[in-house]
Amino acid sequence: MTLLIVGATGTLGRQVARRAIDEGYKVRCLVRSAKKAAFLKEWGAELVPGDLCYPQSLTAALEGVTAVIDASTSRPTDSLSIKQVDWDGKVALIQAAQAAGVERFIFFSILNADKYPEVPLMEIKRCTELFLAESGLNYTILRLAGFMQGLIGQYGIPILEGQPVWVTGESSPIAYMDTQDIAKFAIRALSVPETQKQAFPVVGTRAWSAQEIISLCERLSEKEAKITRMPLNLLRGVRSITRFFQWGWNVADRLAFTEVLASGKPLNASMDEVYKVFGLDQQETTTLESYLQEYFSRIMKKLKEIDYEKTKAKKKKEKRSPFKKTSN
Incomplete structure (x- = not known):
């Protein structure tokens, strides 16, 4: 089976590619930049040039492909809008997959x-x-x-560096999941007939609010967070202003997502039946506590090593004689 993975250089896509390669699938990745995707080639994937926003580039990429796993999405730094990538691009990909006779199509959506x-x-x-x-x-x-x-970027690094941690509105509890675990579900779906023409929630073991995550990070890092609360009405105002300018449309659309994160409504769902259908063990799913514990353990160890080297260098410097040698 030949897989075409779209968005393979992203946070989720690279884990899907890694999992597929490890399980013996022939993996092809649609990439805009071969240089940025060099690590995928090193893993054993075939790189094919293409772009969702250029439908004509999809035909060759889909030749001989059995299944498509679409992990692509627009990024905040992209010059293209959410509509161009996440709607126009996806429609083009789905239509191209139809024309190519693709047998399976895995799509990542958002809960609720x-x-x-x-x-x-x-x-x-x-x-x-x-x-x-x-x-x-x-x-x-x-x-x-x-x-x-x-x-990590939202809470872990700012807390370690003593930078502000931004919290907006009434924090919605979210069931975060490790992308490596999400990749397991994506690849398993290819071989489980019961997943065909179905939609499933794929979420973490429990939902966490922003304050709970901050408290956990504080405990693991032994540092106190500097919490800065951003009024939701202020963000709504910024969004309204940016909508007046074409360059701000993508920013405005991204800011709109804060309505979801600050609604207070949990992003969570029961996974009991999902694990049964996919034949996966829930006990093997990474918990948020273990994920952050592993991250902070590595970082704190590294910081201690750096402090040790600095102290060692300082002591060595202090041992040097303060008197210059004089020549006769």
């Missing part, structure tokens, strides 16, 4: 996307789910809540 029609990314995900379901492709939709990897 149907409950936030005013949030562009959520509404686009909902519409893409419908479009995929009506396409005739043999699909599986995995609805995610959040990645544990994102918490």
Whole structure:
């Protein structure tokens, strides 16, 4: 089976590619930059040039492909809008997969996307789910809540560096999941007939609020967080202003997602039946406590090593004679 992975250089996509390669699949990755994707080639993947926003580039990439796993999404730093990548690009990919006779299509959506029609990314995900379901492709939709990897930059690093940790509105508890565990579900879906033409929540072992995560990071790092609260109305105002400028559309659409994160409504779902269908063991799923424990253990060990080397160098310097040698 030949897989085409789209978005393979991203946080989730690279884990999907790694898992697929490790399980013996022939992996092909659609990439915009071969240089940035060099690590995928080193792992054993085939790189093919292409871009969702250029549908004509998809035909060659899909030749001989059995299944597509779409882990792509627009990034905050992209010049392209959410609509261009997450709607126009996905529609083009689904249509190209139809034309190529692809047998399976795995799509990553967002949990509760149907409950936030005013949030562009959520509404686009909902519409893409419908479009995929009506396409005739043999699909599986995995609805995610959040990645544990994102918490490092959001909470871990700022707390370690004594920088502000931003909290907005009434924090929504989110069932974050390690992208390595998400990848397990994506690859397993390819071999489990019961996942065909179905949608499943794929979330972590429990939902965590921002304050709970901050408290956990404080305990593990032995440092106190500098919490800065951003009023939700202020963000709404910024979003309204940026909508007036074309360069700000992508920013405004991203800011709209804070409505989800600050609604107070949990992003979580029961996974009992999902584990049964996929034949995976819930006990093997990474918990947020163990994920952050492992991260802070490595960082704290490294920091101690750096402090030790600095102290050693300082003592060595102090042992040098303060008197200069004189010549006769």
